[in-house]
Amino acid sequence: MIHIHDLSKTYNGVTVLKIDELHIPKGESFGLVGNNGAGKTTLFSALLDLIQPTTGYIQNGEAKVNESEAWKSHTASFIDESFIIGYLTAEEYFYFIGELRGQNKADVDKLLAGFEDFFNDEILGKRKYLRDLSKGNMKKVGIVATLIGNPEVVILDEPFANLDPTTQIRLKGIIKKLAAETGITVLVSSHDLMHVTEVCERIVVLEKGSVVNDIKTSEATLKELEAYFSKEKPLVE
Amino acid sequence: MIKHFINLEWKSFFRSAAFQTNLVLKIFMALGALYFIGIFTLAGVGAYFGLEKAGLEPLETVNRFMIYYVILDLVIKYMLQKMPVVNIKPLLLLPFKKAKIVDFALGKTMLSFFNIVHAFFFIPFSVVLIGQGYDPVHVITWHLGMLAMIYINNFINVFLNDAMPLVIGLASIIIGMGALQYYGIFDVTPYTGAYFQGLFEQLWMFAIPVVLALGLYKVAHAYFLKRLYLDQGLSAKAKVATTENLDWLDRFGKTALFLKNDIKLIKRNKRSKTTVIMSVVFLFYGLLFFTGGIESYDNPFMKIFAGIFVTGGFLFSFGQFVPSWDSSYYPLMMTQNISYEEYLKSKWMLVVIAAGISTILGLGYLYFGWEAYAAVFVGGIYNMGVNGHVVLWGGAYIKTPIDLTSNKKAFGDSSSFNVKTLLITMPKLLLPIALYAIGHFTLGPVFGYALIALAGVAGFAFRDFMFKKIIGIYKTEKYKTIAAYKQKN
Numbered sequence: 081m082i083h084i085h086d087l088s089k090t091y092n093g094v095t096v097l098k099i100d101e102l103h104i105p106k107g108e109s110f111g112l113v114g115n116n117g118a119g120k121t122t123l124f125s126a127l128l129d130l131i132q133p134t135t136g137y138i139q140n141g142e143a144k145v146n147e148s149e150a151w152k153s154h155t156a157s158f159i160d161e162s163f164i165i166g167y168l169t170a171e172e173y174f175y176f177i178g179e180l181r182g183q184n185k186a187d188v189d190k191l192l193a194g195f196e197d198f199f200n201d202e203i204l205g206k207r208k209y210l211r212d213l214s215k216g217n218m219k220k221v222g223i224v225a226t227l228i229g230n231p232e233v234v235i236l237d238e239p240f241a242n243l244d245p246t247t248q249i250r251l252k253g254i255i256k257k258l259a260a261e262t263g264i265t266v267l268v269s270s271h272d273l274m275h276v277t278e279v280c281e282r283i284v285v286l287e288k289g290s291v292v293n294d295i296k297t298s299e300a301t302l303k304e305l306e307a308y309f310s311k312e313k314p315l316v317e
Numbered sequence: 318m319i320k321h322f323i324n325l326e327w328k329s330f331f332r333s334a335a336f337q338t339n340l341v342l343k344i345f346m347a348l349g350a351l352y353f354i355g356i357f358t359l360a361g362v363g364a365y366f367g368l369e370k371a372g373l374e375p376l377e378t379v380n381r382f383m384i385y386y387v388i389l390d391l392v393i394k395y396m397l398q399k400m401p402v403v404n405i406k407p408l409l410l411l412p413f414k415k416a417k418i419v420d421f422a423l424g425k426t427m428l429s430f431f432n433i434v435h436a437f438f439f440i441p442f443s444v445v446l447i448g449q450g451y452d453p454v455h456v457i458t459w460h461l462g463m464l465a466m467i468y469i470n471n472f473i474n475v476f477l478n479d480a481m482p483l484v485i486g487l488a489s490i491i492i493g494m495g496a497l498q499y500y501g502i503f504d505v506t507p508y509t510g511a512y513f514q515g516l517f518e519q520l521w522m523f524a525i526p527v528v529l530a531l532g533l534y535k536v537a538h539a540y541f542l543k544r545l546y547l548d549q550g551l552s553a554k555a556k557v558a559t560t561e562n563l564d565w566l567d568r569f570g571k572t573a574l575f576l577k578n579d580i581k582l583i584k585r586n587k588r589s590k591t592t593v594i595m596s597v598v599f600l601f602y603g604l605l606f607f608t609g610g611i612e613s614y615d616n617p618f619m620k621i622f623a624g625i626f627v628t629g630g631f632l633f634s635f636g637q638f639v640p641s642w643d644s645s646y647y648p649l650m651m652t653q654n655i656s657y658e659e660y661l662k663s664k665w666m667l668v669v670i671a672a673g674i675s676t677i678l679g680l681g682y683l684y685f686g687w688e689a690y691a692a693v694f695v696g697g698i699y700n701m702g703v704n705g706h707v708v709l710w711g712g713a714y715i716k717t718p719i720d721l722t723s724n725k726k727a728f729g730d731s732s733s734f735n736v737k738t739l740l741i742t743m744p745k746l747l748l749p750i751a752l753y754a755i756g757h758f759t760l761g762p763v764f765g766y767a768l769i770a771l772a773g774v775a776g777f778a779f780r781d782f783m784f785k786k787i788i789g790i791y792k793t794e795k796y797k798t799i800a801a802y803k804q805k806n
Contacts, residue, residue, distance in 0.1 A: 128651075130796075130799050153654045157652050160648075162648045165578070165645075165649070166721060177653070180574070207557050
């Protein structure tokens with residue numbers, strides 16, 4: 081589904097991302113971990129054509145993301161609050177995204193009905209603009225909005241951060257179901273090793289912009305990752 | 318401690334994306350500031366001799382009309398003066414005394430251009446007064462009194478941030494008083510003039526405004542000190558959301574989606590609402606030109622200028638900042654399945670419709686003769702046909718993020734309409750004036766009007782071509798724009 085080739089990003093002579101080759105097949109749940117500054121968000125931004133790669137390209141579906149815009153119709157993403165339109169209510173926001181993705185109100189309502197638990201009665205019918213919601217609730221809105229319109233690729237940057245424990249558990253359920261049942265390719269980044277190992281079939285570890293580990297998730301993965309990151313600890317060289 | 322504050326301000330100013338990308342704009346702003354300083358200085362020196370020549374007692378006359386000056390100052394301050402945004406939240410946890418933080422924020426308002434500029438009127442005027450044999454001590458106390466009046470306005474303005482009705486009220490009072498005086502029904506100036514004259518005649522009287530200004534400072538200080546909490550003065554007020562049915566817009570096809578969103582954007586955010594009010598104010602701007610009230614404005618070229626302004630208020634104040642209105646969620650727009658054409662067409666339709674409405678409302682100018690309305694009418698056509706595209710084009714280069722959700726209190730960044738907007742507008746005015754001049758000097762005024770209208774119609778004809786060009790620019794600027802919008806404030 082997604083093919084990264086010879087990708088690099090350099091800011092003022094400092095290379096922050098360098099991936100020679102990475103292939104993410106359709107329907108895979110893909111986890112990205114790494115310390116701050118490892119290049120996770122940079123990679124996702126490049127995937128979404130929000131930043132221009134210095135070299136190489138990313139292919140999403142048939143198209144190279146920086147040349148064609150065909151990928152936009154099957155890709156949904158939530159990176160941060162800049163994916164939220166603050167002056168809309170949650171419903172208006174969902175309908176707006178729905179219309180962009182060719183879904184009418186009824187389609188959107190049907191989808192939203194399935195997330196009643198996830199919203200925990202704090203989102204819908206609240207007569208509140210999104211800008212007045214807490215960060216956690218904004219995130220819930222943003223995450224659910226990515227599922228509107230049957231996307232083939234869903235990209236979530238740090239989806240677990242800022243969420244309360246109950247919602248984290250529910251979100252894990254949602255992501256697992258997505259990949260397993262609908263064949264959606266899910267890309268998730270996180271600092272929470274436990275969550276990622278639980279929901280992702282494959283985990284890629286980034287360090288200083290490069291892939292240092294590419295693991296098929298198994299029983300041993302969590303231990304392996306923990307060992308890796310604790311060894312990493314003395315970062316001061 | 319103040320050193321730290323100034324250091325922070327300095328850095329935030331020089332390191333902002335807006336500063337680095339818009340150096341040309343800064344130069345324009347500096348030129349504009351110099352222009353105003355020049356005007357004020359000339360007025361300060363000229364007022365005395367001009368009034369004397371007209372056979373009036375200069376100081377007394379100035380004092381008589383001072384009330385208008387003072388109220389106008391307040392209205393202008395509200396409209397144009399941005400309240401300084403000190404990044405207060407992070408300061409709260411640092412070992413700064415809260416009183417110091419408030420002092421600094423208020424102190425910053427005092428150094429604003431909108432206060433300083435008055436010095437360029439009052440100082441030369443006072444110097445001339447002393448030079449002409451007025452008692453220096455009395456002149457100085459009068460001067461101090463006036464200074465205090467300006468600062469009273471400054472502190473009132475600090476409170477006014479959320480009080481649009483009050484400001485509209487003040488503006489109506491000044492217009493009403495002016496009208497009453499003009500038609501000789503009631504003249505308020507002898508009463509207020511007595512006060513301002515008193516500031517000169519009675520040595521002690523200057524203490525009134527000075528004490529009042531100091532008092533207001535104290536009140537403002539106490540007011541903000543008490544509200545220096547995240548959930549009070551520093552929080553945004555959450556309004557109950559209203560939803561509205563805009564389905565009737567669906568007839569515009571896919572553009573309707575964005576049109577609906579843009580209407581919500583305008584209705585639900587203070588900054589965008591102010592632009593609508595500004596465009597109404599612009600409608601009346603033409604009065605300055607067509608009534609012949611100001612001599613230097615009373616020529617056909619300035620009337621074209623007026624025509625463009627009267628019909629283009631919304632176009633300039635809103636269109637100018639496309640796509641910055643969407644800056645807070647620009648990454649969303651860039652990753653969704655959106656065609657630039659539909660997105661831009663929605664904004665274009667908004668400004669064109671607004672220009673059209675202004676052109677119709679401008680019918681009132683028929684009162685001043687068909688030529689006045691002809692100027693407004695061709696101005697409207699030109700705005701719709703040409704400037705509608707030009708503003709969208711220019712917007713691609715203005716990468717100043719607009720914080721719609723910003724704190725709307727005094728410490729927030731409040732007024733949407735600023736000097737910058739005015740200045741970038743200039744080039745869009747010069748071309749139609751040039752066109753008119755060509756017509757005016759060859760076949761006469763009517764040909765001049767026709768040329769402008771023709772240019773407007775041609776603009777419509779080339780719409781698709783223009784859109785293609787603009788879209789190209791938006792695409793090449795995309796990454797830079799996203800990066801600049803990331804930088805809040």
